[in-house]
Amino acid sequence: MRIDILTLFPNMMSMFFEESILSRAQKKGLAEVHLHNLHDYSLTRYGSVDDYPYGGSAGMVMAVEPLANCIEKLQGERHYDEVIYTAPDGEMFDQPMANSLSLKENIIILCGHYKGVDERLREHFITKEISIGDYVLTGGELAAAVISDAVIRLLPGVIGDEQSALEDSFQDGLLAPPEYTRPVEFRGWKVPDVLLSGNHAKIEQWRFDQALERTRQRRPDLYDGFMEKLTTIEPKDLEPEPGTFEPEPREYICMYGPPETDFNPQIGNGFLDE
Numbered sequence: 419m420r421i422d423i424l425t426l427f428p429n430m431m432s433m434f435f436e437e438s439i440l441s442r443a444q445k446k447g448l449a450e451v452h453l454h455n456l457h458d459y460s461l462t463r464y465g466s467v468d469d470y471p472y473g474g475s476a477g478m479v480m481a482v483e484p485l486a487n488c489i490e491k492l493q494g495e496r497h498y499d500e501v502i503y504t505a506p507d508g509e510m511f512d513q514p515m516a517n518s519l520s521l522k523e524n525i526i527i528l529c530g531h532y533k534g535v536d537e538r539l540r541e542h543f544i545t546k547e548i549s550i551g552d553y554v555l556t557g558g559e560l561a562a563a564v565i566s567d568a569v570i571r572l573l574p575g576v577i578g579d580e581q582s583a584l585e586d587s588f589q590d591g592l593l594a595p596p597e598y599t600r601p602v603e604f605r606g607w608k609v610p611d612v613l614l615s616g617n618h619a620k621i622e623q624w625r626f627d628q629a630l631e632r633t634r635q636r637r638p639d640l641y642d643g644f645m646e647k648l649t650t651i652e653p654k655d656l657e658p659e660p661g662t663f664e665p666e667p668r669e670y671i672c673m674y675g676p677p678e679t680d681f682n683p684q685i686g687n688g689f690l691d692e
Contacts, residue, residue: 419448419449419450419520419522419523419524419525419569419570419573420449420450420451420452420496420523420524420525421449421450421451421452421524421525421526421527421566421569421570422452422454422492422498422524422525422526422527423451423452423453423454423526423527423529423562423566424454424456424485424488424489424526424527424528424529425453425454425455425456425529425557425558425559425562426455426456426457426467426529426531426557427557427559428453428454428455430559431453431559431562431563432453434563435451435566439570439571439576439577440566440567440570440571442576443570443571443573443576446575446576448570448573448574448575448576449570449573449576451566451570454488454492456480456484456485456488458488459484459485459487459488460484461481461483461484467480467481467484467485468480468481468531468532469481471533475533476533477532477533478532478533479532479533479534479535479536480530480531480532480534480535480536480539481536482535482536482538482539485528485535485536485539485543486539486542486543489501489526489528489543492526496524497523497524498524498525498526499522499523499524499525500519500522500525500526500545500546501525501526501528501543501544501545501546502525502526502527502528502544502545502546502547502548502565503527503528503530503535503539503540503544503546503547503548503558504527504528504529504530504547504548504549504550504558504561504562504565505530505534505547505548505549505558506549506552506553506554507547507549508546508547508548508549509546509547509548509549510548510549510550510551511548511549511550511561511564511565511568513568515548516565516568516569516572517572519565519569520569520570520572520573527558527562527565527566528544528558529557529558529559529561529562530557530558531556531557531558548561548565549561550564550565591640591643591644591647592629592630592632592633592640592641592644593629593632593633593636593637593640594629594632595624595625595626595628595629595632596628596632598610598613602614610624612624630644
């Protein structure tokens with residue numbers, strides 16, 4: 419996958435992609451991230467890409483011509499599945515959108531600034547507008563970084579334990595349940611007994627119950643949507659056709675014992691970042 423980010427501040431963004439999972443994804447050849455300095459496409463001697471808005475309103479607007487020139491140059495080199503513009507009035511970014519974008523081959527992300535971009539660019543060049551929340555930032559760089567991170571981590575091979583990404587919050591419409599690791603007891607606070615029981619069915623049920631309750635308390639909007647979908651599912655929809663379903667074998671590891679016991683990070687460590 420290739421992501422081209424059009425920005426006024428490439429140096430600000432480069433550091434974000436040079437660490438941790440995103441850096442490793444690029445080194446493995448699983449993702450490419452290219453930063454393009456919009457000042458390089460300026461039509462003025464000072465390298466500016468903004469101008470005063472018609473009509474006399476306050477602020478500045480990113481001009482259409484330099485931005486269009488940059489986009490057209492890239493499109494002349496390869497096909498792009500999406501040209502994304504980060505804007506407060508865009509579609510709200512969420513996990514299903516990240517999932518969808520992770521299936522694309524090439525995307526462009528234009529970082530907005532000032533009062534936004536000339537509307538003609540949005541009408542004729544932008545294919546998708548994305549907001550990461552109901553607030554305004556000084557620029558779209560943080561939004562572009564958020565989108566890139568959420569998408570790249572879903573690519574096969576980027577995260578060592580791909581099942582972990584599938585169990586993240588929002589993937590099934592619920593927040594993730596609580597997680598615990600060693601020691602079993604810390605300052606009198608104990609890991610729930612069910613997680614040490616080795617009873618996989620009870621563990622899965624506990625995790626689902628915890629995820630459901632956490633979602634109900636913290637995100638009632640998600641909870642209501644999940645329960646609404648749940649009530650519309652017919653019992654027959656939960657039953658696989660004969661001969662078409664085989665449960666995928668799963669390996670469960672129950673972690674218990676004294677803290678000083680040797681620990682195998684390959685099977686017990688869920689920390690993906692380092």
